Amino acid sequence: xNPSPLNEAExxxxxxxxxxxxxxxxxxxxxxxxxxxxxxxxxxxCAPALMVDWLNAVAAARGEVFDIELxxxxxxxxxxxxxxxxxxxxxxxxxxxxxxxxxxxxxxCVAAHNAFQMxxxxxKTAFLAMDARHCAGAEMQEIMAYAAAVGSRAAxxxxxxxxxxxxxxWTAHYFGAPTGYGTMxxxxxxxxxxxxxAAEMFAEAFPDDDxxxxxxxxxxxxxxxxxxxxxxxxxxxxxRLAVRLDTHGGRFLEGLDPQESxxxxxxxxxxALRRYRSQTELRYLIGTGVSxxxxxxxxxxxxxxxxPRVRIVASSGFxxxxxxxxxxxHAPVDTVGTGSFIPEQWSETYxxxxxxxxxxxxxxxxxxxxxxxxxxxxxx
Numbered sequence: 001x002n003p004s005p006l007n008e009a010e011x012x013x014x015x016x017x018x019x020x021x022x023x024x025x026x027x028x029x030x031x032x033x034x035x036x037x038x039x040x041x042x043x044x045x046c047a048p049a050l051m052v053d054w055l056n057a058v059a060a061a062r063g064e065v066f067d068i069e070l071x072x073x074x075x076x077x078x079x080x081x082x083x084x085x086x087x088x089x090x091x092x093x094x095x096x097x098x099x100x101x102x103x104x105x106x107x108x109c110v111a112a113h114n115a116f117q118m119x120x121x122x123x124k125t126a127f128l129a130m131d132a133r134h135c136a137g138a139e140m141q142e143i144m145a146y147a148a149a150v151g152s153r154a155a156x157x158x159x160x161x162x163x164x165x166x167x168x169x170w171t172a173h174y175f176g177a178p179t180g181y182g183t184m185x186x187x188x189x190x191x192x193x194x195x196x197x198a199a200e201m202f203a204e205a206f207p208d209d210d211x212x213x214x215x216x217x218x219x220x221x222x223x224x225x226x227x228x229x230x231x232x233x234x235x236x237x238x239x240r241l242a243v244r245l246d247t248h249g250g251r252f253l254e255g256l257d258p259q260e261s262x263x264x265x266x267x268x269x270x271x272a273l274r275r276y277r278s279q280t281e282l283r284y285l286i287g288t289g290v291s292x293x294x295x296x297x298x299x300x301x302x303x304x305x306x307x308p309r310v311r312i313v314a315s316s317g318f319x320x321x322x323x324x325x326x327x328x329x330h331a332p333v334d335t336v337g338t339g340s341f342i343p344e345q346w347s348e349t350y351x352x353x354x355x356x357x358x359x360x361x362x363x364x365x366x367x368x369x370x371x372x373x374x375x376x377x378x379x380x
Contacts, residue, residue: 023095044109075154106351115151129166131339145171195224242311253294261286261293292329
């Protein structure tokens, strides 16, 4: 991490005006030593490092020291309303940092929680973070990558494979990877004119790399997958070939319709259908797009054709709920490419900070007493 503290003019320009005015008032009437409590209103996974590193960088630039006490380790579950951190220091120095520091922790903690849930739902599946193109600029891109890595490590501690990398070089270090991963976009297949030809081009340009081929461009997922496997039998046998399903929600995977989708799941995971399901869950199981039935259909087709070592990569809308449904269906997916750990309801990411003590005297607005530090027992 290489946090930029910003210069004073930039901090002031990006900060809510009332914090700048409070700083000026405190500077005029006299400083106090204060303690802030930082919290969110929903359960999250603690992902504080971007905020902490930035605060420390600003403190150094201002010739200050902030005492930052984290109440939970990175990657730990935090309940709704529980303080994530207590930050103590000069009120004058801290007064206009609240806006920016909250931006760096709220969304990160919620995204980390989402990433954790996705990974533990599919513990035998590897994940690839493909969030960057859905982010609103570089700062969000870094926050989301960091969050996915935190959630992933928490899941890995419970035995899940978690995120093994991401799709761009800039944030690959969060996953311990030297570069971003990925082989081809749909546009390469359009350029090549066929799925097999696109695979040939990639293999010629990057002969030492494993090959993951998008197979939904022409709506012939099964046909084109088998065509690629037959063209690269050695790679298929060596386990160096994968097919990626990214079928959009407007149609079924080749060879499927509602009746056949039900039949596929009846063959492989009948229990997934024999309890109440919401309409969304049913769509994930037997609907259009990359459903559990679609993944099972692809696995059947590859195995029947003699390609059991060809891996399946799935993408398209793999959030917490879809991963849970895939787990119920025992979907044989080797890797999931996803950016859907990005929070769907942005209002859930709003972190809040309240001053809870002035010069050591506890004081907080009515209704936020739960943020006060518990009294520490005296000696003896």
